Amino acid sequence: MNAANFLQYIASGTAYTLGVTLxxxxxxxxxxxxxxxxxxxxxxxxxxSMQAYSIVLRGIPPIVLLFILYFVVSGAINLSPFTAxxxxxxxxxxxxxxxxxxxxxxxVDAGQMMAARAVGLSRLEAIRxxxxxxxxxxxxxxxxxxxxxxxxDSSLVYALGVPEVLRRAQLIGASNQNYLLAYGAAATIYFIxxxxxxxxxxxxxxxxxxxxxx
Amino acid sequence: MDEAILxxxxxxxxxxxxxxxxxxxxDVAEGETIVIIGPSGTGKSTLLRCINLLTHADGGExxxxxxxxxxxxxxxxxxxxxxxxxxxxxxLFNHLTALENVKLGLTKVKKMKDAQxxxxxxxxxxxxxxxxxxxxxxxxxxxxxxxxxxxxxxxxMDPRIMLFDEPTSALDPELIGEVLGVMRxxxxxxxxxxxxxxxxxxxxxxxxxxxxxxxGSIVEQGSPEDLMYRPxxxxxxxxxxxxxxxxxxxxxGAPADGFEAEPAWKPNEDEV
Numbered sequence: 001m002n003a004a005n006f007l008q009y010i011a012s013g014t015a016y017t018l019g020v021t022l023x024x025x026x027x028x029x030x031x032x033x034x035x036x037x038x039x040x041x042x043x044x045x046x047x048x049s050m051q052a053y054s055i056v057l058r059g060i061p062p063i064v065l066l067f068i069l070y071f072v073v074s075g076a077i078n079l080s081p082f083t084a085x086x087x088x089x090x091x092x093x094x095x096x097x098x099x100x101x102x103x104x105x106x107x108v109d110a111g112q113m114m115a116a117r118a119v120g121l122s123r124l125e126a127i128r129x130x131x132x133x134x135x136x137x138x139x140x141x142x143x144x145x146x147x148x149x150x151x152x153d154s155s156l157v158y159a160l161g162v163p164e165v166l167r168r169a170q171l172i173g174a175s176n177q178n179y180l181l182a183y184g185a186a187a188t189i190y191f192i193x194x195x196x197x198x199x200x201x202x203x204x205x206x207x208x209x210x211x212x213x214x
Numbered sequence: 215m216d217e218a219i220l221x222x223x224x225x226x227x228x229x230x231x232x233x234x235x236x237x238x239x240x241d242v243a244e245g246e247t248i249v250i251i252g253p254s255g256t257g258k259s260t261l262l263r264c265i266n267l268l269t270h271a272d273g274g275e276x277x278x279x280x281x282x283x284x285x286x287x288x289x290x291x292x293x294x295x296x297x298x299x300x301x302x303x304x305x306l307f308n309h310l311t312a313l314e315n316v317k318l319g320l321t322k323v324k325k326m327k328d329a330q331x332x333x334x335x336x337x338x339x340x341x342x343x344x345x346x347x348x349x350x351x352x353x354x355x356x357x358x359x360x361x362x363x364x365x366x367x368x369x370x371m372d373p374r375i376m377l378f379d380e381p382t383s384a385l386d387p388e389l390i391g392e393v394l395g396v397m398r399x400x401x402x403x404x405x406x407x408x409x410x411x412x413x414x415x416x417x418x419x420x421x422x423x424x425x426x427x428x429x430g431s432i433v434e435q436g437s438p439e440d441l442m443y444r445p446x447x448x449x450x451x452x453x454x455x456x457x458x459x460x461x462x463x464x465x466x467g468a469p470a471d472g473f474e475a476e477p478a479w480k481p482n483e484d485e486v
Contacts, residue, residue: 109305111301111303111305112305112307112308114268114301114305115299115301115305115306115307116307116318117268117291117294118266118268118294118297118299118301118368119294119295119318119319119323119367119368119371120291120292120294120295120319120323120371121291121318121319121322121323122291125322125323129318129322130307130309130318133309134308134309137309210308210309210351210353211350211351211353211354212350212351212352212353212354212355213308213351213352213353
């Protein structure tokens with residue numbers, strides 16, 4: 001096997017890595033957003049239950065949750081390792097993304113909500129049109145951390161046998177005993193993905209920056 | 215008293231043990247400008263917030279256009295549409311341009327078509343002299359301009375009454391005039407206004423009635439002449455004296471015609 005084939009074999013795992021990430025991130029964002037709204041606007045019961053959700057999920061290693069979801073849940077529903085892994089990572093991420101969005105919502109001055117209500121907007125409409133557009137802008141910087149973490153954590157699905165970048169590096173490293181090159185190639189791929197994601201989010205943050213404010 | 219747009223009876227508000235105001239009776243007739251003055255911490259701002267239901271009174275009645283608005287089952291969003299509110303710290307929507315700030319209520323609440331809302335919003339910005347700033351964001355506007363956008367935003371909803379909560383208190387002195395100018399123009403146009411302010415020049419020249427509030431209740435109310443030059447209550451006198459000392463000298467220009475340059479009263483040590 002020549003060097004080009006060797007690298008190509010590892011790099012072709014990128015599709016799985018990206019696939020897991022692109023399912024887990026939006027899933028975590030969607031759940032995280034809904035839960036953050038319950039946390040902030042859901043009264044005492046809402047914030048208590050969300051606190052519990054957050055503590056439990058953030059207190060368990062993602063790989064343990066991944067195993068639980070795969071081996072327990074897939075007993076009832078037929079889940080492929082890929083799907084199970086992506087869903088599990090999305091659920092783990094939802095706890096972190098909830099905290100990020102919650103913080104971003106709280107960073108929007110309470111007066112914004114008051115002014116929106118004074119104009120006659122309903123609470124829901126005020127959240128949608130006034131609070132969230134500002135909160136999302138505040139959330140981009142902390143969110144880019146979470147994006148990096150999910151990209152890197154996507155490597156955990158290798159434990160379920162999904163042939164993503166790390167799994168392939170391990171296989172090919174074992175077959176021709178060139179572990180350093182194999183894992184080095186995997187590391188480079190993760191690094192490039194994280195770097196690209198962060199760069200584009202910095203760009204997004206700049207593009208969405210509100211003219212005239214800091 | 216059926217001609218009153220806003221009628222307040224025995225209104226009371228407390229936070230826990232802390233009584234904010236009590237026994238407030240107030241009528242605002244159509245086209246009238248009423249100025250509420252009084253020391254800070256007297257409940258003036260809370261009173262305004264109770265009127266447009268941003269916070270809820272604990273007792274008493276508020277009537278708007280003959281409808282009791284602080285009662286169960288009232289559509290509060292609908293009530294707030296009819297009451298314009300201008301805040302001390304402007305509270306423009308930071309992520310929207312001046313035009314979008316004014317438009318938001320029109321499209322989201324009144325469900326106007328975009329083009330129609332734009333036209334209406336532009337004419338309101340014109341009304342406050344800011345048509346040329348329509349596409350500026352709040353962070354690109356001076357405090358005075360922001361407050362004028364705030365006024366335009368409230369006006370766009372065609373409210374029955376406008377509430378002003380110390381609209382110039384957060385402004386640099388040189389920016390106060392432009393905001394007061396807009397308010398004066400509104401009063402002349404016949405807008406019904408209830409203003410909390412320390413601007414005694416404005417109160418004297420524009421108000422139909424001045425209400426002096428202290429420690430959560432209305433101490434005295436009357437025409438500007440009566441209240442400012444012939445206050446009945448010693449506390450009113452004392453407050454006016456203090457505020458004239460503080461703000462009087464720097465206030466825009468001389469008193470209106472027919473008023474003496476100096477108040478006819480002096481604080482009376484015996485009464486205080």
